[in-house]
Amino acid sequence: MLDFSIGLGSVLNDYSLRQLGRLGIQTVGDVLGYFPRGYQDRRNIPRISQVVAGGLQLATGIVASVTEEIAKNRVSVLKCRIGDVSGSIELVFFNQSFLKPVLKEGLQLVVAGKVEINSYTGSRQLMVSVLDIIRTEVDRRMALGVIVPIYPLSQGLYQSRIRAIILAVIEKYVGQVDDHLPLWIRDKLNLMPLNAALKELHLPTSPALCTAARQRIIFDEFLRFQMTLVEKRQVRHRETTDIRFVAMHPLVDRYLGLLTYRLTRDQSSAISDVAGDVTSGRAMNRLIQGDVGSGKTDVIAAGILLAIGSGFQAALMVPTEVLADQHFRRFSEQFSQLGIEVILVKGGQRSRERKAAMARMASGDALVAIGTHALIEDPVSLPRLGLVVVDEQHRFGVMQRMKLNQKSMTPHCLFTTATPIPRSFMLTVFGDLDKTIIRELPPGRRPPQTVFFPLGAIGKVWELCRNQLAAGHQAYIVYPLVEESEKVDLASAIEGHVMVCQEFPGISVGLVHGRLASAEKTDIMSRFKAGEIQMLVATTVIEVGIDVPNATVMVIVNAERFGLSQLHQLRGRVGRGADRSYCVLLGKAKTEVAQRRMDAMVQISDGFQLAELDLKLRGPGELLGTRQSGLPHFKMADLVQDQSLLNLAHRTALTLFERDSELTRVENASLARWYRSATPFTVETRLN
Ligand code: ADP
Ligand code: MG
Numbered sequence: 001m002l003d004f005s006i007g008l009g010s011v012l013n014d015y016s017l018r019q020l021g022r023l024g025i026q027t028v029g030d031v032l033g034y035f036p037r038g039y040q041d042r043r044n045i046p047r048i049s050q051v052v053a054g055g056l057q058l059a060t061g062i063v064a065s066v067t068e069e070i071a072k073n074r075v076s077v078l079k080c081r082i083g084d085v086s087g088s089i090e091l092v093f094f095n096q097s098f099l100k101p102v103l104k105e106g107l108q109l110v111v112a113g114k115v116e117i118n119s120y121t122g123s124r125q126l127m128v129s130v131l132d133i134i135r136t137e138v139d140r141r142m143a144l145g146v147i148v149p150i151y152p153l154s155q156g157l158y159q160s161r162i163r164a165i166i167l168a169v170i171e172k173y174v175g176q177v178d179d180h181l182p183l184w185i186r187d188k189l190n191l192m193p194l195n196a197a198l199k200e201l202h203l204p205t206s207p208a209l210c211t212a213a214r215q216r217i218i219f220d221e222f223l224r225f226q227m228t229l230v231e232k233r234q235v236r237h238r239e240t241t242d243i244r245f246v247a248m249h250p251l252v253d254r255y256l257g258l259l260t261y262r263l264t265r266d267q268s269s270a271i272s273d274v275a276g277d278v279t280s281g282r283a284m285n286r287l288i289q290g291d292v293g294s295g296k297t298d299v300i301a302a303g304i305l306l307a308i309g310s311g312f313q314a315a316l317m318v319p320t321e322v323l324a325d326q327h328f329r330r331f332s333e334q335f336s337q338l339g340i341e342v343i344l345v346k347g348g349q350r351s352r353e354r355k356a357a358m359a360r361m362a363s364g365d366a367l368v369a370i371g372t373h374a375l376i377e378d379p380v381s382l383p384r385l386g387l388v389v390v391d392e393q394h395r396f397g398v399m400q401r402m403k404l405n406q407k408s409m410t411p412h413c414l415f416t417t418a419t420p421i422p423r424s425f426m427l428t429v430f431g432d433l434d435k436t437i438i439r440e441l442p443p444g445r446r447p448p449q450t451v452f453f454p455l456g457a458i459g460k461v462w463e464l465c466r467n468q469l470a471a472g473h474q475a476y477i478v479y480p481l482v483e484e485s486e487k488v489d490l491a492s493a494i495e496g497h498v499m500v501c502q503e504f505p506g507i508s509v510g511l512v513h514g515r516l517a518s519a520e521k522t523d524i525m526s527r528f529k530a531g532e533i534q535m536l537v538a539t540t541v542i543e544v545g546i547d548v549p550n551a552t553v554m555v556i557v558n559a560e561r562f563g564l565s566q567l568h569q570l571r572g573r574v575g576r577g578a579d580r581s582y583c584v585l586l587g588k589a590k591t592e593v594a595q596r597r598m599d600a601m602v603q604i605s606d607g608f609q610l611a612e613l614d615l616k617l618r619g620p621g622e623l624l625g626t627r628q629s630g631l632p633h634f635k636m637a638d639l640v641q642d643q644s645l646l647n648l649a650h651r652t653a654l655t656l657f658e659r660d661s662e663l664t665r666v667e668n669a670s671l672a673r674w675y676r677s678a679t680p681f682t683v684e685t686r687l688n
Helices: 014-022 028-032 137-143 159-176 183-189 194-202 207-238 250-258 265-278 296-309 321-336 351-362 398-407 423-428 455-470 493-503 518-529 564-571 592-603 607-624 643-659 666-677
Strands: 038-041 056-070 076-084 087-094 108-117 124-134 147-150 285-290 313-317 342-345 368-371 385-390 412-417 434-438 449-453 474-478 509-512 535-538 551-557 582-586
Touching: 014 159, 028 159, 038 207, 056 087, 056 124, 076 108, 087 108, 124 137, 124 159, 137 159, 147 159, 159 194, 183 643, 183 666, 194 207, 207 423, 207 643, 207 666, 250 296, 265 285, 265 296, 265 412, 265 434, 285 296, 296 313, 296 321, 296 385, 296 412, 321 342, 321 368, 321 518, 342 351, 423 643, 449 455, 449 592, 455 474, 455 551, 455 582, 493 509, 493 535, 509 518, 551 564, 564 582, 564 592, 564 607, 582 592, 592 607
Parallel strands: 087 124, 285 412, 285 434, 313 368, 313 385, 342 368, 385 412, 449 582, 474 535, 474 551, 509 535, 551 582
Antiparallel strands: 038 147, 056 076, 056 108, 076 087, 108 124
C-alpha cells in the first residue's frame, strides 16, 4: 500500500504537469484536495434573449466577433459578441489581452458574470467572471447541463482544462481512496464515504449531495485537529510531576481573612479546581475564564499561596507594564502581611533594580515574581518554580504559552482570561486546557449603563463627567491612537488630553500611553488609583486588568474603531464597585456593521454574547487579534459557520481516545494511519 503522495506522471502529460505545478499541485492527493471555490448550476442555461440585467447570469453562445479597446487608464477592455438562435450579447473582459487570440470566431463559450445595461447604447453587457471554452466533447459534457465546479485558477489556466485534468485523476484514482473513518463513526454520524464525497465535490450531481460531501470533508478537517488536542491533553493527564502542593494551606485562609468581602461561590469553586490540580501529582494546565470584574485575581492569589506555602516559587505574567505595576502593588500590600516576598520584573526597569530582582529569584527562596514578558526572557531563572500564572492570557500569543511551559521542569500552569472565548475557539485554540468558568459577578454589581453618542454630542458627555466628578468619582477617556496620523483622521490621546484640560479647569487630568517611560506610567497609574488624578486620558494600555473601583465613567472616543470584545474590556474598567457607572461610546458608525456593533454594546452587557456576535461580524482573526496566532488553517472548514460540525468532531475525538487511547484497535487502524501521516487522504494503489 502506498500513501497517495504519488506523482501525477502516470495520468498527465508534461504540459499539464507544469500547469498544475504553478498551482502547487504535484500529487494525486493534491488534485483530489484542490477543491472548487464554488459551483454553478448549469442544468438550465437560458437563451441569450432571456438574459436579463442584475445579478450573476449565465450564457452560452458562439463567438461572432472580438475587439480590444485600451481605455484612458490603460486598462485593456476586450469585447466579444456571442450569439445563439435567439440573439446575441456583448461580453466584456477587463485586462485579459491574452484572451484575444484565443476567442476565435465560431468557438462555443459558456460564461458567467454580472449583466449591466450600457448607458450609451442601451444594450446588455455581461462582465465575465467565469469563462469556459468548449472545444471537445469532454469539455461539453463537463460544462453544460450539469452543476459545474469553479476552481481557483492562476492566469493561463482555464476552468475547462483543470476540470478535464481532475476528471482524469478522479476516474483513475478515486475508487482507491482509503476511507480512514471507521464505520462506527461514519454510520453514527451519517457521513458520506470519503471517495463518494471527493467525487461529488468535483463532479457534483445535486446541491444536497454536494452539501453532504462538504460536510464530510469539513468533519475530517476538524476531527484531525480535535484529535491532536485531545491526545495532547491525554498525554498531559498521564504525565506526573514531582511538584505537589499542600492542599488548602492555612495561608489561603489568612489571605481570605484580609479581604473586605466574601468570595462568590464561583470564585471558591475555581480555587477548589486549582487546589485539586496542584495536589494531584499531575501538572495543572487550567484556564480560568471569567467576565471582567468577576474577581479572578483572588483565584490567582490563592493559587500562588498554595505554591509558596509548599515551598515553591510562583511567577505571575501579565501583558502590560501598567497591569504588572498594579498587581505588584496589590500583591505586595496583601502578601507583606503574610510575610511573603513579591518581586517585580518588567521591561522598563533600571538595570540595578533588575539585577537585584534576578538575584532574589535565583536564590530559590519561595517568593512571587510578577512581570511582563520580560519574565520569560532569558536569563530569568526561578530554580524552584512551581507555578506559572498568565493573567489575561488572550493578549499573549499561543507560542508564548508554549515557551513558558518548557521553561522549568513541569510547573503548574494557570491561565486567566476575561475575553469571553466563544465555544468554537475554546475547542480549537484552547482545546488542550482544562477549564473553569466564573459566571457570577460579586453581589451588588450593576453593569455600566452604555450609550452611543455622535462626536458632536460631546457636550453631553462632559456634563456626565462633571456630575460624576462632583460626586467624588473618576473618569477614563480612551483614544485609539497615540498621535495624529496623517492617513487616519483620529483624535489622538495627546490632543485629547489638551482638550480635556481646557474643558475641566481645576480638575487634575492625567495622560497615559504606551510611549511614556515606564516610571512615568507607574506614577500616573498609582496617582489615579489613589484618587489624586481624577480624569485619565489614555490609549488602550489600560484595556485589560486595571482595577480602580472608584472610576465610574468610561468614555471611548472613536468607538467604532474598536472590536466588540475590546470595547467590552474597556467598559469593564468601570462598574467594579457598588456605584452606578457609565460607558459612553463616542464616534460615528459609518457602516451598517459598525452601527450594529454599537447597538450591540448598548444592548448587551454579557461578554459571551458579545464575543459570539463579534465573531460573526468580524471573523475569527479580528476577534482574537493578530496577537493570537494559534488559529489553525482549514481548507474548507469555517470556525464560525461550521460550529456544529466542530462540536461533533470534538465529541468524536473524545470518544475515540476514551475507547482506544493509543489508537491500536483494528477498526481504527486506517484512522490512526491517516492521523499520524498529516496528509488529507490516503489512496491505496500501486504505482505503474
Ligand atoms: P477580574 O476578574 O477582572 O480580574 P478583579 O479580580 O480585578 O477582577 O476584581 C474586580 C474587583 O472586584 C476588585 O476591586 C476586587 O477587589 C473586587 N472583588 C473581587 N471579588 C469580590 C467579591 N467576592 N465581592 C466583592 N468584591 C469583589
Ligand atoms: Mg484581572
